[in-house]
Amino acid sequence: MTESTFDFIRNNMAGTPFHQWLLPELVAVSDEESSVTVRLVIRPELGNSAERTDLHGGIVAALIDIAGHAAAAAKVRHSVPTIDMRVDYLRPANGTEIIAVATVVKLGRTISLVDTRLTNDQNKLVAVGRASYVTG
């Protein structure tokens, strides 16, 4: 039986040692929209400060990389190296969880571009990312 794209990405994410600590959770894969949705539950050890629940900027960047990679990998059914990534921090990423939606903007023969939007549990945009991957 053929593995679904959802299962392929979930397994791809689960096999990564860093993810076993970070615990990003694959929520959805949409082939029509070329997008994936990843949830990250906020825990104190992901934080920037002992006083607040704000995610560390490096964790925000990591989540953008993870969701972007998943969106590109879902299209080509294999892991893809990241060429480069831009992250824009818009608001503190706090609350109970962060939802990342990554969408393939251009699926190229060699290089693909993915946009990622991170929202908090109030559905406010907290960060956006844009990354290119070698998909050829």
Added chain:
Amino acid sequence: MTESTFDFIRNNMAGTPFHQWLLPELVAVSDEESSVTVRLVIRPELGNSAERTDLHGGIVAALIDIAGHAAAAAKVRHSVPTIDMRVDYLRPANGTEIIAVATVVKLGRTISLVDTRLTNDQNKLVAVGRASYVTG
């Protein structure tokens, strides 16, 4: 007695919950060169794969954010919000440790720019980052 800039940055880094897991180590602060040096020892749980020691791309991005923040904070003696960051992945970040050297390119009244270079234990450049911070 006045706290040295090195101690200020070391304490600033130590107080961050995420760092207590990641364990970035402040090696040097140079006021003349407007730079800081941060070492990250590679551990399996920071990895991208169970088979290799390659750091996860999100950890590479986090290290760039941490070193860049330290370089900017060393100039103004307080924490500074990241506006945005670009990361370029050049080679797998593997071996025993990664050294990040972050240098303030422009210290502005409102906004500052920092460049960061990551090298492996063979002194090969594995990634570069560029980030802007609110320093005003």
Added chain:
Amino acid sequence: MTESTFDFIRNNMAGTPFHQWLLPELVAVSDEESSVTVRLVIRPELGNSAERTDLHGGIVAALIDIAGHAAAAAKVRHSVPTIDMRVDYLRPANGTEIIAVATVVKLGRTISLVDTRLTNDQNKLVAVGRASYVTG
């Protein structure tokens, strides 16, 4: 009588010496969508090659800067300095004209972020841009 936002942006664009050669044309300003639309007619002297109509990559970047600036300036009613800009080139920008739609992603007290999409006369996406501006 109050000058409309459309007229303010049109006049702001018209007063720029470089624009008098490039000839970007303001098509629309939408306050609800926080967006502006700018058209650029492709001329041979904007090109990358004598053989094709492809816009030069520098002209693509300039159009992204112009449309992004207009979207941010429309919100605050004054010119705004660009902090930084990312441009991703997706396809050759050729045909008869390029349409740029720039949308404010976040209007901040100090810093704002704008996304810009460039499409050709076949409505194909040729480039995307993301830029931050000092709006405070």
Added chain:
Amino acid sequence: MTESTFDFIRNNMAGTPFHQWLLPELVAVSDEESSVTVRLVIRPELGNSAERTDLHGGIVAALIDIAGHAAAAAKVRHSVPTIDMRVDYLRPANGTEIIAVATVVKLGRTISLVDTRLTNDQNKLVAVGRASYVTG
């Protein structure tokens, strides 16, 4: 007789219609340093304002694209498509001329990264750029 790299880049730049208006001038090519130097004389029609000599941000971006392309093309001896570019604006780019020095940071089999620094006639850094090119 073999065409020198300097002559190859100079001819490559001269054949571009947009350059015949912009007039970027190739000053030097260094194979050892993997760098090229390009001069742009500031003229009123490149400006952002009728009152000052500040270069338009789009012209700054174009110069970064041109110098970056030249540095990458000098290594592989053919034109190379730009994947993406980041531009950081540090100071107004004014005075009599701007000097762009572009250096290849990583020459990859498929993708290469180039850093570009722009200085004014007082040798002050006015902008930096970072762009990736398909060199494979």
